[in-house]
Amino acid sequence: MSIQRPSWLPSYIPELQGLRGIAVLSVVLYHCHPRFAGTWFYPASLWGWAGVNLFFVLSGFLITSILVEARGKPHYFRNFYGRRALRIWPVYVLVLVICYLNAPWFIGPTVWAAIRTAPWWAYLLFLQNLFHLALPPAIGPTWSLAIEEQYYFLWAPVVRFLRAPWMLASLLIGALIASPLFRLTHFAWITPTHTLTHIDGIAMGSVLALGLYTLPINRRVWLSIGLTAMPIGFLAAATIAGGTAFLDTALTTFFAGAVLSSIASTGARTPINAILRRGPLAYYGRISYGLYMTHIMVFIYFGWFDARMDQYGITGNLAVVALRVVACTLATSILWYGFESRILRLKRFFENKSRQNP
DSSP states (O other), rough: OOOOOOTTOOOTTTTTHHHHHHHHHHHHTTGGGGTTTTSTTTTHTGGGGGHHHHHHHHHHHHHHHHHHTTTTTTHHHHHHHHHHHHHHHHHHHHHHHHHHHTTHHHTTTTTHHHHHSHHHHHHHTTGGGGGGGOOGGGTTTTHHHHHHHHHHHHHHHHHHHOHHHHHHHHHHHHHHHHHHHHOOOOOOTTTTTGGSSSHHHHHHHHHHHHHHSSSOOOOOHHHHHHHHHHHHHHHHHHTTTTSSTHHHHHHHHHHHHHHHHHHHHTTTHHHHHHHSSSSSSHHHHHHHHHHHHHHHHHHTTTTHHHHHHHGGGHHHHHHHHHHHHHHHHHHHHIIIIIIIHHHHGGGGGGGGOOOOOO
8 A cells, every 4th residue: 555645635735724723722712711701701711722632633644744755755854853843943942041031930930940840951852741840831831842742753763664554554543542541540650741641633633644645535535534523523522521531532533523624625615714724813823833832921921911900800801811812913923924934944955845734
């Protein structure tokens, strides 16, 4: 069984930017959920954390697509790791430097106390999620980034050297099965953000990529599969999986269905596709990495405004949320156009012919 891009699948899928936008806005609003108390939106905001699961599925699909297309080409490792470093490290290091240099504000009483509380070497090695650390809020979101980096550090050589698609599929299915089982355990060494308990989202995205590149299934059938997976995952999350170790599995199924449906329907002239391709969601998808990494820092910076609004009840709370969203959007836009996008131009030195939305 060969691995190749289906003829109907374009190299760039703009709808996935919109899904990224949904994911990052969900996380931002989740971190605002106490401010929604007393409003109709409060119950929905409590589920915003699931945006991370959507990020995982998207990342699994996009990066695995790139890897399977590039594995027979020269400079496989140099190109992959070089492009990933340019995508991740500049903003990541910038956030760490700002947080540690302003430790009394963002992390702890002093820089030295911050280093002891949140070891710098764990962050540089993307291992912070494997330790029982009380991650400071400003750099708390980096736990999911650590999971992705650990996964791709190991997954790239596996895709390169394990040639048979069924072997790759077996590993991914094993990860999908093992992840909820690890969530059921109470091993002392497993942290709430441990990679083994959150690997099913990325593995599911990788399964989607592998399936699209190997199975002789037409576009319409893939769309039907995606549209079927969405209600199954949603209903499972709302019923039998709710409050159990299988909740993330159900949500992953729902998000995998959404991603697959967007892929199979890309370019369609429907309102949903149009919303995902262009407009605010697509823009937030473009700046999603910087927004995800910096939004809590912005919240902390404007903490003085929060305190002033506390006396105004729900109106004050909504004003806080509005300021946070506007401030985060402005700060991240400046970060994107003034720093991040300029760094990403260097990707041309690590060019692969497969161009997705990495």
